[in-house]
Amino acid sequence: MRIRKFRKEDAAAASRIVKNGFQINNAPYYGKASIKEQVEANSPKNLIEKAKKVKYFVAAEKSTILGIGGYDWQKVHTLFVDPNWQRKGIGMKIMARILSEAKKDGIKHLDAWSTFQAEKFYSDAGFKKIKKFTLECRHSTIDFILMRKQV
Numbered sequence: 556m557r558i559r560k561f562r563k564e565d566a567a568a569a570s571r572i573v574k575n576g577f578q579i580n581n582a583p584y585y586g587k588a589s590i591k592e593q594v595e596a597n598s599p600k601n602l603i604e605k606a607k608k609v610k611y612f613v614a615a616e617k618s619t620i621l622g623i624g625g626y627d628w629q630k631v632h633t634l635f636v637d638p639n640w641q642r643k644g645i646g647m648k649i650m651a652r653i654l655s656e657a658k659k660d661g662i663k664h665l666d667a668w669s670t671f672q673a674e675k676f677y678s679d680a681g682f683k684k685i686k687k688f689t690l691e692c693r694h695s696t697i698d699f700i701l702m703r704k705q706v
């Protein structure tokens with residue numbers, strides 16, 4: 556398994572992982588409307604569009620995509636691991652790549668909008684909890700935990 560830069564051809568598989576992550580891992584915490592909107596926001600087309608501003612990486616085993624995650628100057632974006640492959644260190648490997656690349660870019664600190672399911676993961680990665688907040692989306696609202704780490 557290696558962590559490499561996201562390519563357009565990864566979008567369909569990465570989008571499926573985000574969908575499964577929301578529907579499987581986050582179903583206990585969020586309503587159906589919030590999950591639906593987040594899944595749509597991470598369609599293959601939208602991921603390709605977002606990748607113009609966000610530096611995304613994927614975890615890949617040969618041609619199979621197992622996880623995705625990225626960052627911009629402000630925050631970590633879309634860190635998801637295929638539910639069948641979680642708790643094997645893949646998320647932390649994507650995070651390590653994000654942090655090392657952000658450091659090379661001269662970024663001093665990164666925020667994360669953590670789902671409730673991912674709070675322990677981010678705290679293990681050295682992020683400190685700042686506050687819970689509610690994001691107003693077009694058709695729904697969704698609660699996240701704002702977390703921050705010095706890079």
Ligand SMILES: CC(C)(COP(=O)(O)OP(=O)(O)OC[C@H]1O[C@@H](n2cnc3c(N)ncnc32)[C@H](O)[C@@H]1OP(=O)(O)O)[C@@H](O)C(=O)NCCC(=O)NCCS
Nearest residue numbers: 576580635636641642643644645646647669670673675676
């Ligand atoms: C959060 C997420 C990316 C973690 O990916 P992962 O590959 O399973 O994480 P790792 O195996 O690298 O875990 C590293 C450590 O984080 C912590 N951790 C990870 N998942 C956890 C969970 N579900 N519950 C509690 N602690 C967890 C553990 O301490 C773990 O170490 P351990 O397995 O030795 O105990 C994954 O659970 C996921 O895709 N979740 C759904 C999507 C999501 O909500 N992402 C956050 C968007 S902001």
